[in-house]
Amino acid sequence: MAIPIPENHPAAIARIEKTQLTFLQLVWLRFKRHKMALAGIISLILLAFFAIVGTAFTTEAYSNVTDTSIRLMPPSQEHPFGTDTVGRDILSRTIYGGQISLMIGLVAMAVEVVVGVLIGAIAGYYGGIIDSLLMRFTEAMFNIPQIPLLLVLGKLLADKVPPLNLFGREFSGSVVVIIAVIGLTSWMGLARIVRANFLSLKEREFVTAALCIGTRNGPIIFGHILPNTMAPIIVSATLGVANAIINEAYVSFLGVGVMPPTATWGNMLNGAYQYIESAPWLWIFPGLLIVLTVLSINFIGDGLRDALDPHSLVGSE
Amino acid sequence: MGRYIVRRLLQAIPLLLIISIAIFLLLQSSGDPLATMGGRRTVRPEDRARLARQLGLDKPVYMQYFYWLAGNDWVKLDINGDGISETTGTRKGVLRGDFGTSLVSRGKSALSLIGERLPNTLILMIPAEIIMLFCALSIGIYSALRQYTWVDQVVTTGSFIGYSMPIFFIALASMYLFAVNFRKWGLPYLPTVGMFDPKVGKTFGQVMLHMVLPIFSMSVVSVSAYSRYVRSQMLEVNNQDYIRTAHAKGLTERQVLIGHALKNAAIPIVTLVGIEIPFLLGGAVVTETIFGWPGMGRLFIDHLTRSDTPVVMGILMLISVAVVVCQLITDIVYAWLDPRIRYS
Numbered sequence: 317m318a319i320p321i322p323e324n325h326p327a328a329i330a331r332i333e334k335t336q337l338t339f340l341q342l343v344w345l346r347f348k349r350h351k352m353a354l355a356g357i358i359s360l361i362l363l364a365f366f367a368i369v370g371t372a373f374t375t376e377a378y379s380n381v382t383d384t385s386i387r388l389m390p391p392s393q394e395h396p397f398g399t400d401t402v403g404r405d406i407l408s409r410t411i412y413g414g415q416i417s418l419m420i421g422l423v424a425m426a427v428e429v430v431v432g433v434l435i436g437a438i439a440g441y442y443g444g445i446i447d448s449l450l451m452r453f454t455e456a457m458f459n460i461p462q463i464p465l466l467l468v469l470g471k472l473l474a475d476k477v478p479p480l481n482l483f484g485r486e487f488s489g490s491v492v493v494i495i496a497v498i499g500l501t502s503w504m505g506l507a508r509i510v511r512a513n514f515l516s517l518k519e520r521e522f523v524t525a526a527l528c529i530g531t532r533n534g535p536i537i538f539g540h541i542l543p544n545t546m547a548p549i550i551v552s553a554t555l556g557v558a559n560a561i562i563n564e565a566y567v568s569f570l571g572v573g574v575m576p577p578t579a580t581w582g583n584m585l586n587g588a589y590q591y592i593e594s595a596p597w598l599w600i601f602p603g604l605l606i607v608l609t610v611l612s613i614n615f616i617g618d619g620l621r622d623a624l625d626p627h628s629l630v631g632s633e
Numbered sequence: 634m635g636r637y638i639v640r641r642l643l644q645a646i647p648l649l650l651i652i653s654i655a656i657f658l659l660l661q662s663s664g665d666p667l668a669t670m671g672g673r674r675t676v677r678p679e680d681r682a683r684l685a686r687q688l689g690l691d692k693p694v695y696m697q698y699f700y701w702l703a704g705n706d707w708v709k710l711d712i713n714g715d716g717i718s719e720t721t722g723t724r725k726g727v728l729r730g731d732f733g734t735s736l737v738s739r740g741k742s743a744l745s746l747i748g749e750r751l752p753n754t755l756i757l758m759i760p761a762e763i764i765m766l767f768c769a770l771s772i773g774i775y776s777a778l779r780q781y782t783w784v785d786q787v788v789t790t791g792s793f794i795g796y797s798m799p800i801f802f803i804a805l806a807s808m809y810l811f812a813v814n815f816r817k818w819g820l821p822y823l824p825t826v827g828m829f830d831p832k833v834g835k836t837f838g839q840v841m842l843h844m845v846l847p848i849f850s851m852s853v854v855s856v857s858a859y860s861r862y863v864r865s866q867m868l869e870v871n872n873q874d875y876i877r878t879a880h881a882k883g884l885t886e887r888q889v890l891i892g893h894a895l896k897n898a899a900i901p902i903v904t905l906v907g908i909e910i911p912f913l914l915g916g917a918v919v920t921e922t923i924f925g926w927p928g929m930g931r932l933f934i935d936h937l938t939r940s941d942t943p944v945v946m947g948i949l950m951l952i953s954v955a956v957v958v959c960q961l962i963t964d965i966v967y968a969w970l971d972p973r974i975r976y977s
Contacts, residue, residue: 592813611798
């Protein structure tokens with residue numbers, strides 16, 4: 317229960333002025349000032365639109381049709397983005413591949429956030445031996461370079477997951493593998509940030525107060541401390557989507573990632589460098605889409621970083 | 634300081650052991666090296682059993698790991714499959730510097746394969762890292778000193794875009810422009826693939842020429858990332874009291890910049906470089922694949938896809954050791970850059 321303050325009291329006026337804006341409005345106000353971040357949002361919406369609305373014009377079956385009599389055809393009326401090495405239409409593959417690439421980015425980010433937050437929160441909150449064990453583990457994961465580790469894990473699990481059916485679409489099992497593998501090899505930075513924040517937040521009065529009224533550890537971690545450290549998590553989750561998309565592209569590009577016929581922007585590039593001279597459309601279109609997506613997400617992340625930073629000032633142009 | 638270094642190195646031993654066990658388990662279950670040994674023919678079951686016995690792949694995984702680590706020259710092995718262990722093993726184990734024999738390039742030791750490729754990677758990576766650092770420092774410092782001018786705006790936006798670029802796109806695009814189209818337009822063009830033109834041979838000039846595009850592609854990404862750090866660090870340091878003091882006591886702009894500002898701004902940059910160097914040693918898999926550079930990255934991907942555990946283990950352990958050593962060097966450099974940091 318808050319003690320009522322007389323209406324003309326300065327504290328009340330200050331509170332009224334502050335509460336005119338909710339936290340989200342405040343964030344949006346700051347975010348809007350970041351022109352590139354706004355451009356990023358618009359271009360990301362357009363990209364998602366491309367990948368979703370595009371499906372109204374072509375079917376996935378069409379994107380997987382191979383016809384070697386029209387292999388490596390340059391862009392034309394019939395195939396606006398040209399055809400690939402086995403005569404598949406590149407435009408419809410970029411549409412369906414885009415869905416997979418964006419989905420991999422989002423789901424891998426979710427895996428990353430769950431693992432990173434859990435490990436960071438537990439290490440930071442409990443401290444002591446749990447903290448040092450978890451942090452040694454984090455260090456060990458940091459010590460193995462991510463791309464080789466991704467390649468090893470991707471190869472290990474590649475054919476162990478059967479194809480699965482989701483939303484009426486057939487996915488190669490390697491999609492799941494890549495999502496898990498990317499998520500499980502990129503949580504370390506986030507875990508460190510969360511741990512550091514937990515270390516300082518758990519000493520604060522509101523945590524002591526919660527402990528005093530007998531709140532259990534679980535609700536304290538997730539209900540009291542975690543909401544106070546959302547800003548860095550949101551920022552690194554945003555950037556995590558971009559990183560996951562790039563990593564998927566790297567691994568698929570090297571032929572260890574998502575297996576055909578399922579298209580992703582990354583595996584469409586696999587082998588394209590051999591046709592750099594004769595068929596540049598093989599890599600230009602999926603490559604540009606990856607670049608655009610990653611760039612937009614990074615700009616949004618940058619804007620969010622400024623907007624969520626409590627030290628940045630409102631309305632100070 | 635000496636004791637600190639020894640302690641750090643001792644702490645690294647369990648870490649390296651755990652990493653090696655983890656990677657070994659992953660690799661051993663990640664594929665069948667025997668599947669590709671018969672070339673195009675499928676391997677007959679009896680040949681498969683014989684090969685597995687000779688290569689020691691019939692042993693349980695923990696024994697394989699133990700032989701990999703400590704060697705097997707002190708046990709009798711049953712090589713010919715008659716049930717009697719009579720042949721003494723020949724492997725010395727990693728602890729005595731034997732990383733085993735490659736399963737793919739038969740008869741060659743993993744170390745000699747790595748030894749053939751490591752110089753190629755270093756030839757590419759050392760100049761690349763020097764160029765990256767030089768460019769990033771000059772660009773970052775220049776744009777920090779001219780904060781909010783149009784140069785700074787261009788640099789900040791440009792580095793943000795460069796830093797978001799996947800390396801394969803830059804590699805492919807630069808190859809397309811400088812090699813394919815320059816040739817089409819009759820301009821002097823750069824070579825795309827390999828380390829040298831086989832017709833000319835492996836001369837200094839040829840290797841230099843072939844290095845331009847890979848180094849350029851790697852630099853775009855790294856310079857962008859580094860220069861962002863340099864810029865923000867320089868901006869932060871420039872507001873410190875000791876910079877004003879240095880100016881006040883009449884030091885030249887240059888002395889303040891190099892001796893006071895840069896030295897303090899360098900710590901996070903040293904951290905970044907310390908993280909990056911060991912991975913450079915492992916070669917850039919993507920860059921080397923695109924440009925056909927015969928370095929460690931391609932050795933890694935080629936042997937990984939054929940489940941050649943000894944070579945892949947060798948490369949990964951080399952990188953892990955390099956990570957440990959570089960972290961230690963980084964920490965020592967911190968103490969030199971910032972005398973307030975003391976290790977005991």
